[in-house]
Amino acid sequence: AAAVTRVRLRLRVGGAAALWRSSIRCGDALVEGAWTGCEYSLVAGNPPFLSQLGKKSVRSRAEQGALLKRFDGHVAGYADTASVFLLLGTELAPRGTVALLQPMSTLSAADALPIRIACEARMKLAAVIMLPDNTFGAAVRTCIPILTQRAPATVRIRNADGSLHRIARQRCSGGAWGAALAAARGVPDPCASCTNGTLDDWMRSTADFRQHYYGLRGHVHASEGAAPSPQAPALVTVGAIGAARLDWGARPVRIHGQTFFGPIIRTSELMNDAVLGPWVLARKGPKILVATQTRAIEAWVDAKGIAMPSTPAITVTPKRAADLWKVAAALLAPATAAEAWWRHAGAGMSAQAIRVSASQLRALPAPGNHAAWDRAARALAEWQRLGTMSARDKFAGLMCDAYGVPAGAAREQLLEWWRAAVSDARAGDVAASVRARG
Missing domain, CATH: 3.40.50.150 (Vaccinia Virus protein VP39)
Incomplete structure (x- = not known):
């Protein structure tokens, strides 16, 4: 390759053969x-x-x-x-x-x-x-x-x-x-003018490893229509996590080469295992499950402790139990999603998705307007319960207030981008209107 390069450059540019012989060399450049x-x-x-x-x-x-x-x-x-x-x-x-x-x-x-x-x-x-x-x-x-x-x-x-x-x-x-x-990619700058510290001040976050995923082989069961419980929690894959929603049981998932509708695990089977026993104790209770490789940060609040994460979902817990919905609101905020793109775009498997690690989530800014943040936390609980677009938009507006996103064209651009990124598969308002007409 070096010899061919020397000849082609000499023919195109000119110069003595000795010049190109000394200039084009084969070796380790590093x-x-x-x-x-x-x-x-x-x-x-x-x-x-x-x-x-x-x-x-x-x-x-x-x-x-x-x-x-x-x-x-x-x-x-x-x-x-x-x-x-x-x-x-x-x-x-x-x-x-x-x-x-x-x-x-x-x-x-x-x-x-x-x-x-x-x-x-x-x-x-x-x-x-x-x-x-x-x-x-x-x-x-x-x-x-x-x-x-x-x-x-x-x-x-x-x-x-x-x-x-x-x-x-x-x-x-x-x-x-x-x-x-x-x-x-057309992601708007969040223009957040009111922040205070980072989410690390408010939460802990962690991701599981291969041993947790493969260790569950033989311990995953079909729910057979039963509702998940702390003793038989839903095993939640990242594909089931949406923005303020959980699609667990809505479609089949493949785990360990098997197909399940509504996969669960039974904690009693795992408590004596050296790896999975401590994992169950660490993941039980109220938490927030965060998906990876998504267009915006998508998270669902497990307020009753009836779900367990399947690798590579991220588990988030508040440092104060009372802040569960506040932490989730910050993670789901339009400004947070845009900021994650501006910091970490390019790391995802798809050009249209971001991949944010557990530590990178903690490093994102926390809101500075706590009154608006408190109201947004209550609005998020309503959005997750109702699944309607109106509840979603109310939450998004309050979190823009919490982060100090200025009113006007910049806010509207951010909200339009975010709504498209987290478009709710349940289409709550449309479904509600169809039911009402029926």
């Missing part, structure tokens, strides 16, 4: 000393995409250790190797421009955050070009972050359809490059 004494005005290209979740592309322990040392501890975890080349580019062109093709996850993946912050320490994100899906014939969504020494007031985002967006620089600072994808 090792210490590979670029000693080199500085360029432009670094552009298509680095290798090496996901750390694939067996064939995962770095060995020795390679990971070498990169960790080479890049001062910034390369860790599951960061795609392509993002390491982005960091290398900022070393090679500190006063120039870096434009390297990247997987979309580079913009927001938690493991790539140290790399994004290190890039910002040397250069500034000036623009992001979003490429169409399957541009390179692979199921990987791609983009081109462009880094420069100069820090423009706004970051330009060129969408795959050619449309241009501009967002304030501070929205992308601190490694929050997912804001570029949020803007490209």
